[in-house]
Amino acid sequence: MELVPAVSASRQTSRTLLFVLAIWALASFFVFFWRLDASAIPNWDEGKHAIITHQMRLSGDWLTLTFLGSDYFRKPPLSFWIRGSVENVFGESEWTIRLPSALAGLGTVIVLGLWAWQWRRRFTDVNLTLLVFLTSRFAVYHTYRTGEPDGLLGLFLLLALFCFWRSWSDPRWLVWGSGVTGLAVMTKSVSGLMAALVWVLALVWLRRWPYRWRHVLLSAAVFLALVAPWHAVEIFRHGQQFIHNYFGLDVVERATVRLAGSPQVHGLMWYVKVIFRDLFPWGGFLLPAIAL
Numbered sequence: 001m002e003l004v005p006a007v008s009a010s011r012q013t014s015r016t017l018l019f020v021l022a023i024w025a026l027a028s029f030f031v032f033f034w035r036l037d038a039s040a041i042p043n044w045d046e047g048k049h050a051i052i053t054h055q056m057r058l059s060g061d062w063l064t065l066t067f068l069g070s071d072y073f074r075k076p077p078l079s080f081w082i083r084g085s086v087e088n089v090f091g092e093s094e095w096t097i098r099l100p101s102a103l104a105g106l107g108t109v110i111v112l113g114l115w116a117w118q119w120r121r122r123f124t125d126v127n128l129t130l131l132v133f134l135t136s137r138f139a140v141y142h143t144y145r146t147g148e149p150d151g152l153l154g155l156f157l158l159l160a161l162f163c164f165w166r167s168w169s170d171p172r173w174l175v176w177g178s179g180v181t182g183l184a185v186m187t188k189s190v191s192g193l194m195a196a197l198v199w200v201l202a203l204v205w206l207r208r209w210p211y212r213w214r215h216v217l218l219s220a221a222v223f224l225a226l227v228a229p230w231h232a233v234e235i236f237r238h239g240q241q242f243i244h245n246y247f248g249l250d251v252v253e254r255a256t257v258r259l260a261g262s263p264q265v266h267g268l269m270w271y272v273k274v275i276f277r278d279l280f281p282w283g284g285f286l287l288p289a290i291a292l
Contacts, residue, residue, distance in 0.1 A: 024130045032105040035096035046147045053083045071243035074223035078186035101151030105144030138278035156184035160195035171215045178219035182226030
């Protein structure tokens with residue numbers, strides 16, 4: 001007889017959670033989709049990616065990306081495949097170019113809300129988490145309202161971290177985390193490894209190893225199955241040119257010297273400035289959050 005009130009309370013909590021997430025999803029719909037096609041595509045990364053997607057669809061070659069007749073190796077193809085597939089269905093426009101990013105923003109809200117609830121079990125924490133996310137203007141306007149790969153990358157990184165967190169109590173989630181990490185790498189190269197790096201550092205710091213080797217080997221196999229084929233094909237087809245442009249120019253130099261095509265010298269400290277300046281006021285909480 002004592003189970004009946006407990007089951008009833010659990011159902012009520014689930015309904016409340018669904019209601020809260022539905023409210024935030026509705027709010028995020030207006031944030032990410034309202035007047036999504038109002039501004040023209042600028043002559044910068046978004047415009048370049050739109051041209052690359054157009055040429056990919058026009059040529060029918062969905063393996064080697066091209067930009068104005070030249071091979072383009074600076075980004076993996078997954079975000080271009082997604083945009084190209086959307087354009088094949090709905091046509092080519094500002095709205096379709098930005099639609100995958102907007103959908104990624106909506107998905108990020110849902111995952112963040114679910115994770116906050118599963119971690120803290122308090123609706124206050126769910127609301128505060130989503131409020132911080134939706135009021136981060138750089139993340140919203142640069143990431144989830146443009147035709148760039150950052151929105152998809154953000155969603156995949158968040159999903160990977162969530163899966164790794166769940167694997168703490170259920171090691172089978174490690175496989176899902178590795179799979180999503182593979183999608184992140186296929187979206188934006190080495191940047192997609194950030195979630196896995198954070199999780200490895202957490203395991204080392206806390207000196208815990210909840211996995212068996214079969215979980216690790218299966219996770220590695222899933223990751224390689226998603227990442228290795230395209231990279232192997234491009235290395236085979238283009239050799240040193242691909243390696244130099246893909247790893248040298250867009251990874252090493254981008255992180256240490258300058259942004260591609262920019263006359264200004266940037267490097268790692270430039271990204272730190274961006275976090276504190278463009279994520280104001282929430283960027284100021286980054287260091288305390290890392291410490292905690």
